[in-house]
Amino acid sequence: MIDFLAAEDRALLERHGLGTFDTLWAKQLKAVDEPNTGRGGWSSVFRLDLEGRGYYLKRQSNYLTRTLHSPLGEPSFAREFRNIRRYRKLGIPALQAAFFGERKVEGEVRAILLTRALDGWxxxxxxxxxxxxxxxxxxxxxxxxxxxxxxxxxxxxxxxxxxxxxxxxxxxxxxxxxxxxxxxxxxxxxxxxxxxxxxxxxxxxxxxxxxxxxxxxxxxxxxxxxxxxxxxxxxxxxxxxxxxxxxxxx
Incomplete structure (x- = not known):
């Protein structure tokens, strides 16, 4: 499966050994709030700071939503990532993605969405x-x-x-x-x-x-x-x- 890794963030993430799905999934961080549960799974948000640059690392497991694009269900982050890219293409000012990927692991559907923090906003x-x-x-x-x-x-x-x-x-x-x-x-x-x-x-x-x-x-x-x-x-x-x-x- 091909993951998205923004060119502007690649070097920084790779310097810290966080340039892959598995390393971002395994990274131990404190959640910024209580995880969302429902839809048969969970979704949680973590703060990640690297060399003065802030990110929000969002991870979810079996947290699926049904869309016209995926009537049988897909991670809600997949839909948000598509919309982030659509906004960027259309020139609508919005948050920016640094990484996105999803995996199926022994029947579990996992997804990661890493976005740049809007520090100073x-x-x-x-x-x-x-x-x-x-x-x-x-x-x-x-x-x-x-x-x-x-x-x-x-x-x-x-x-x-x-x-x-x-x-x-x-x-x-x-x-x-x-x-x-x-x-x-x-x-x-x-x-x-x-x-x-x-x-x-x-x-x-x-x-x-x-x-x-x-x-x-x-x-x-x-x-x-x-x-x-x-x-x-x-x-x-x-x-x-x-x-x-x-x-x-x-």
């Missing part, structure tokens, strides 16, 4: 927790970055499926913020146009109660490439808030 969820402490300029720059990220995603007809604050990472730059996505397992092609776009964006708004309506206008103005006081932006705010209200009452 903050997830939007943590920024929202201190939203009132940020300056108006910082808030505006974050809203702009989120709107641009959503525009880029949907502009190439992809739906993230979990467009939540904890999956959007931001890094301050000289003149604002840049943003990228993680957790791509549920990504799929856009099939239903505006309906898919609304469904993808609404969970973000529902999980960002710190945003005032004027700030929703600001984000959507970037996303729709329209003035914030345009009727089109107003209609989108109405659609999204109506869907949010519906979800919150269920």
């Amino acid at each position: 903050d997830d939007l969820d943590s920024l929202l927790q201190r939203w009132s402490d940020l300056s108006a300029a910082q808030q505006s720059a974050i809203l702009k970055a989120c709107g641009q990220l959503a525009l880029r995603l949907h502009g190439v007809r992809q739906v993230h499926g979990c467009f939540y604050p904890k999956h959007i990472f931001l890094q301050a730059t000289g003149d604002g913020y840049r943003a990228r996505l993680i957790d791509l397992e549920k990504t799929r092609p856009m099939l239903f146009g505006r309906r898919d776009r609304v469904r993808d964006l609404e969970p973000l708004l529902r999980r960002a109660p710190e945003w005032r309506e004027s700030q929703l206008h600001e984000l959507l103005a970037v996303y729709l490439e329209q003035p914030s006081n345009s009727s089109r932006v107003g209609r989108w705010v109405s659609r999204l808030t109506a869907r949010r209200s519906l979800k919150e009452t269920r």
Whole structure:
């Protein structure tokens, strides 16, 4: 079986004897949280630091999901890895893979996905927790970055499926913020146009109660490439808030 090993990470991993599936599987590390169980197996995440570069090493056993690509089931990391590569090909800013491989060992299906840590980035969820402490300029720059990220995603007809604050990472730059996505397992092609776009964006708004309506206008103005006081932006705010209200009452 052919594994993926990113050219940019090969030398570093091989210097530490971690350039193969077996060595990454055997590496003893402390899990960053409790393993996910279900689907007949388990999935766990570990932090790996090598010479000042951080990674997240994800391993799973018999943790399968059924897709159109594999109706009988495949490791969920296989789907996420395909989506990571798709995002890179389409130019959507997202996490980057350093290694991927899968094995069948005496009936056990194992998979490894090694991704580069987004050190120096903050997830939007943590920024929202201190939203009132940020300056108006910082808030505006974050809203702009989120709107641009959503525009880029949907502009190439992809739906993230979990467009939540904890999956959007931001890094301050000289003149604002840049943003990228993680957790791509549920990504799929856009099939239903505006309906898919609304469904993808609404969970973000529902999980960002710190945003005032004027700030929703600001984000959507970037996303729709329209003035914030345009009727089109107003209609989108109405659609999204109506869907949010519906979800919150269920």
